[in-house]
Structures are given as structure tokens and as C-alpha cells.
Amino acid sequence: MALPSNNKMSCWAAPGVYKHHEQRKVCISRPKYRDGRKDKAVKVYTINLESRYVMVQGVPAIGVMTELVQLCALYGVVEEYRPLDEYPAEEFTEVYLIKFQKLTSARAAKRNMDEKSFYGGVLHMCYVPEYESVEDTRLKLLDRRRYIMRAAQNKARERKTKEDGEEKPTTSNTDRQSNMTLSQSHEMPRNDNNTGGNSNFNYYSDFTLLPLPPQEQHYHMGQQGTELREDKMGTLHNAVSNTNQQSEYNSVSQTSSENIQKNRQQRPTQNQTPMVRFVPRTTQLEKRKHRKEEAAGQTLTDLSEVNETLIGPKLPEPPKIDMEDESMNTTVCLIRNTMKRVSSYQIFLWQFRATLSHQVSSVSINTDSFLLGWISS
Amino acid sequence: MSITTMWKNSSEGSDRLEYLQNLVTEFQDTDNEEAKEQVLANLANFAYDPKNMEYLRELQVLDLFLDMLTEENENFVEFGIGGLCNLSVDPECRDTILHNSGISLVTNCLSSQREETVLSAITTLMNLTTPLSRAEITDPAILQCMLRFSLSESPRLRNLAGVFLQDCCAKEQVAQTEQEMHGQQTAVGIPLAEGEISATLSPSVHSLHCG
Numbered sequence: 001m002a003l004p005s006n007n008k009m010s011c012w013a014a015p016g017v018y019k020h021h022e023q024r025k026v027c028i029s030r031p032k033y034r035d036g037r038k039d040k041a042v043k044v045y046t047i048n049l050e051s052r053y054v055m056v057q058g059v060p061a062i063g064v065m066t067e068l069v070q071l072c073a074l075y076g077v078v079e080e081y082r083p084l085d086e087y088p089a090e091e092f093t094e095v096y097l098i099k100f101q102k103l104t105s106a107r108a109a110k111r112n113m114d115e116k117s118f119y120g121g122v123l124h125m126c127y128v129p130e131y132e133s134v135e136d137t138r139l140k141l142l143d144r145r146r147y148i149m150r151a152a153q154n155k156a157r158e159r160k161t162k163e164d165g166e167e168k169p170t171t172s173n174t175d176r177q178s179n180m181t182l183s184q185s186h187e188m189p190r191n192d193n194n195t196g197g198n199s200n201f202n203y204y205s206d207f208t209l210l211p212l213p214p215q216e217q218h219y220h221m222g223q224q225g226t227e228l229r230e231d232k233m234g235t236l237h238n239a240v241s242n243t244n245q246q247s248e249y250n251s252v253s254q255t256s257s258e259n260i261q262k263n264r265q266q267r268p269t270q271n272q273t274p275m276v277r278f279v280p281r282t283t284q285l286e287k288r289k290h291r292k293e294e295a296a297g298q299t300l301t302d303l304s305e306v307n308e309t310l311i312g313p314k315l316p317e318p319p320k321i322d323m324e325d326e327s328m329n330t331t332v333c334l335i336r337n338t339m340k341r342v343s344s345y346q347i348f349l350w351q352f353r354a355t356l357s358h359q360v361s362s363v364s365i366n367t368d369s370f371l372l373g374w375i376s377s
Numbered sequence: 378m379s380i381t382t383m384w385k386n387s388s389e390g391s392d393r394l395e396y397l398q399n400l401v402t403e404f405q406d407t408d409n410e411e412a413k414e415q416v417l418a419n420l421a422n423f424a425y426d427p428k429n430m431e432y433l434r435e436l437q438v439l440d441l442f443l444d445m446l447t448e449e450n451e452n453f454v455e456f457g458i459g460g461l462c463n464l465s466v467d468p469e470c471r472d473t474i475l476h477n478s479g480i481s482l483v484t485n486c487l488s489s490q491r492e493e494t495v496l497s498a499i500t501t502l503m504n505l506t507t508p509l510s511r512a513e514i515t516d517p518a519i520l521q522c523m524l525r526f527s528l529s530e531s532p533r534l535r536n537l538a539g540v541f542l543q544d545c546c547a548k549e550q551v552a553q554t555e556q557e558m559h560g561q562q563t564a565v566g567i568p569l570a571e572g573e574i575s576a577t578l579s580p581s582v583h584s585l586h587c588g
Contacts, residue, residue, distance in 0.1 A: 020493075030415060034400065042414060044421040044459035048496040048533065130532040137536040138544070141500065148466040151427035 020049060021126050047144045051129035052079075052136065054106050056096045056113070057089065060121040062336065065096065067119070067343055072098050075112065076105020093121060097128065103140060119339055394432045397423065401436050414452050417445065421460030430467045439464060439473050446482045455494045458486050462497040465504035475505060480513050487522050492531060499526070499537045506545045515546045520554040 026041050059068055069081050080099040087095040100106040106127065114125040132140070323329050397420070404416040420438055423429045433439070442464070445457025461483065464470040474483075483505070486498035506514050523546075526538035542551050 034403075034416075034419060042418045044418050044456050044493075045425065046459050046462045046493075046497055046500065048462070048500055048537065049493070132532070132536060134536045134539045134543075137533075138540045141503070141540065145466055145504075148427050149468070152467055152469070155427075155431070 018128075018130060021055065021128070047141060049127055049129065050103060050107065051127040051132055051140070052100045052103050052106050053128045053131040054098045054100065054110060055084065055087075055126050055128045056098060057087075057093065057124040057126075058118075058121045059094045059096055059123065060119045061092050061094045062119065062332070064119050064339075065094075067340075068096060069098070071113065071118070072100070072109050075100075075108040077101035097131065099131075103143065119343075393429070394435070397429065397432050397436055397438075401438060401441070404441070410450065414450075414456065417453060417456040417460070421456045421463060424460045424463035427467065430464060430470060433464065434470060434473065439470060440477065443474070443477055443479060443482055446486060451489070451491055451494070454486065454489060455491055455497070458483065458494050458497040458501065462501045462504070465501045471505055471507070474501075475507070475510055480505060480510060484519060487519070492534065495526075496533055496537055499523070499534075499541055503541055503545055511545070515550060517554055517557070520546060520550065521558055524551070524554060524558060 054072075056068065056072075059065075065081075065083065069078055072078050072081075077100065078098060079101050080097075082097055084095040084097050089095045098106075098109070100109065110125045110127065113123050116123055129137070323332055400416050400419055400423075404413055404420075407413060407416075420433070421442070424433055424438070424442075438460070442457045442460040445453045446461075448454055448457070461474065461479070465474055480502070483498050483501045486494050489495055489498070502514050502519070520542070523538045523541050526534050527542060529535050529538070
């Protein structure tokens, strides 16, 4: 493992190759009951390993930095980006450093872009916490602590509410619980004074008031809720996806993920952006696509005007690749234009799917409200 | 919320506990070291989600993680301290660790050859800092260790040690320890040997004993 030659690691210093950058071999010897849908390596993620700084390897060297940054921007605001020319890279590929505004965005991007195809190459994403400053590290730890404290307070509040509520047992609650085929295997210590039925009542109550997942999740609602499950910590938990154990819960109850989505949308957000904030970004991208089609001569540098969520320096014009041969240059241009059209359709499809999922969830919420009203009447 | 939603959630909760119980049972029953590592890593990763913390406490996984800190297998130690790092942010888990003499066990991990283990140990110590435990955590031996770490080649180690010294210790304490160490510092400019941080530590820190 090579080490940096200079003492100070800043965003603009020569990068070093660390162990946590390396892609480990996947584990193939897991028993079936804990084998996820996707093979993962045996690795433990802590807050120290995660970071707003992400390194992207395997980017084809055909001048697609702009497209890469646009793709990353789908998962959150990108504060800085630059190519890491000094970092060892495979032939015909480039390495980029991306700094997200939020850790949640970095997690979402890593989970969704890692091992994904991009302009003919396969991306490898990893966190690079060595680029953080002391203040970055401190804020990261503080955010994590605050989130856990909030979750603990919510749980304590729920517990207290349930205990207060259980002092007045109602017939309707008992009937509901008798209709549920609840597992009786778990005994919760705090329910020693309660009936067996009420003890299970506390389970779903504990889940109802968990904070909403971060906004990035809404782009991935169509994926069976796996990513949503991982995002419930207020940030997207790559550690869970690393072992992918949550897929076991998906297999247990097929529709539970959809219900969890509904629940999450009903829960109040505390430190997360409201759902409605997704709409402007999608709309802006659609608008941008529309304008592109209307004005054929529009360059990518104009994107900074319509994509208000992208913070950072104005995007440079795409570099002109000179193959030193006219026919080759023509071929390269043709390929780039084709890939641009394909990627724009891809982005449109992603947005469409996100919008559709959002609408489906809204309908589900309304349906739930209707059912609840019907039942209680 | 609909009835079906409530049913699904309660079913999910009991399934979740049952699944975690299965993991713990497999860890205890199997002799296969590789399987143990896999299960330990699973549990440590589950510990990151606050939703699982209560169940893991119930299943005494905290004790399991603490036991791993004295194992010969370095993977066991790394995954164990990683799990503690994830769990120790929760106040109830923190108190459980403190009651089980966790500080001394975690402090021993500062001497590990593995950077991830050391990083997790530093973060865990920060999480374990309370008004009552502060005196033990800011022991001069630990402060000296952190001061050396703050001069390390590794940026992550430098940053974490810096946060520890700034947030968990009084300035006077740090200044006093620095003065005591004056002339003994040998960490400046010494590169890490193949990612191992122990090369930057003096023998006195290697034999760090606390508690």
C-alpha cells in the first residue's frame, strides 16, 4: 500500500492509495439464511470510514467529467470536484474526487453508482475520509451523535406514550391485535406489566415515529425498498448494504417495504429536507432537457444557470479530444453525441421513475387514509 | 396508519430480533473462524442502525464485542471495536460499556497494528466520555498517545486525535502533557511502515496500561 509522500493531505495534494480504497473480494461462503441478494465483502463500516469525500475510479477517459458530476448531483449537492491525475488508474480510465455537501448524498451516490456501468466503463466508488479537515471530521461525528440522540429520544417518547396509552386499554385495540398473527417469541422487558397482546402493540408503535429517510431515497423507491431500509438512520447506511442482510426481511414480507415507505412518508422529518424539495430538481433537469432540444447550440456550460442546485465553479466546456486524424475525430464526436443522447434518456427515465414512485406512494397514503377512515367508522 | 401496516411493522420487529438472535447463536455455536468473522461483521454493521441497538443490547451483543477485544485474531478485534464504535453513541449502550470496564479494554486497542482498529478505539473513547468517565479517559498516558497520533502521517489518525484533544480534554491538560513529552517526540517525519501506526509510538505508549 503506497503512502503519501507529503505530510499534509489536502483536497489538492497528491493522493495516496490506502487500504480502504481497495475493493475487497466478495464473500462466497455465507450460509443461505444470511446471504444477501448481492455478494458483498466482509467489512465493517463505522462513521470513521464514511465521508462527504468520494473517489470515483474507472471513469472512461473520453472527457465525461461533466456527465459524471451531473450524475453525482442527482444524489445531492456537489460542492467540489476534480480529477485525481496522480492517482494510479487503469489504462484508459480516470479517477475523480467528488465532495458532496452532505454525507447522506455521498452514501446515496456510493450505493447507487458503485459497480455501475458508465459510458462503457464500470465505476468503483469509495469514501476518502483522508481528505477531510479536522473540522469536517468533528462535524461528521457531531451529526452522527445528534442523529442517534434524536432516535433515542424519539424512542423514549414513544415508550412513554405507549405506557400512558396502555393505562386505558380499549376494546378496539384488543380486537385489532387478536386479528394480527403476531409472533409471541419476543418479550420486551418494559412490557412486563402489559398483556401479551399489548406487548406486540409496542412493536409497530416503535417503528411509526422513526424519522423519515433522507431525500435521496426517493429516487430509488422502485427498488423494492432495499435502499429505503438502509436509509432509515437518517443517512444511507452502506454498512447494511455491504452485508445486504436486509434483503432477508424483504423476503419475509413482500409488501412490507411498500408499507414502510408509506410509514416513512407519514413520519415527520427532523433534520432532513422535506419531500417537496425533490420536485424542483427534477423539474429543472426536465426543463434543461427541453431547452437543449429547442436550442441545439446550447452548451453544457449553460447548465449552471438552470441547475440551481449545483454549487461550485462553472462547468468547463467539454474538452475536445484530438485524435490527430480527421476520421478518428469524427468518429469520437459521433460516439460522444450518441452517448450524450443515451445518458439524457437515462436521466429522463430515472426522473420519470422517481416521479412515478412518488405518485404511487401518494396514492398509497391516500388509500391508507381512506381505509383507516372506513375501518374506524 | 392502516392495520396491515401495523401488522407488518410488528412482524418485522420480531423477525428482526429473531434474525439477530440467529446470528448470535451461530457465532456461539460454530467453530469455523471464517463464519465467526462474517457474523461478527454482520452484527457490527447492524449496530450502525439505531433501530437495532435495543435488540443488540438485549441479546448482550455489547458483551460479545467487548470479549472480542482481547482475542488473538485481529479481525475479531477490528470488527468488535467497530461494533462498539457504532453502538457507543447510544447513551444506554455507552453506560453498559462503562459498567463493564470498557475504557481499559478500548484503550488497549490504541496499540493495535491496524489503523481501523485504532480509529474505532479513538472514536469509542470519545463516545464514552461523560462527566464521570472523563478523568479516566483523559489519563496522561492516553493523552500522550493522542498527542503522538496527532503527529502521525495518517490524515485520519491526525484528525481524530485532534478532535479528541480539542473536545475531550482541557487545554491545560494537553499543554501539561505536551511539556512532559517535550524532547521525547519522535513521531514527526517518521513515515508509517506499511500502514502500521505503531512504528510512530514510543515504547512507553506500546506498554500503555490504563484503569
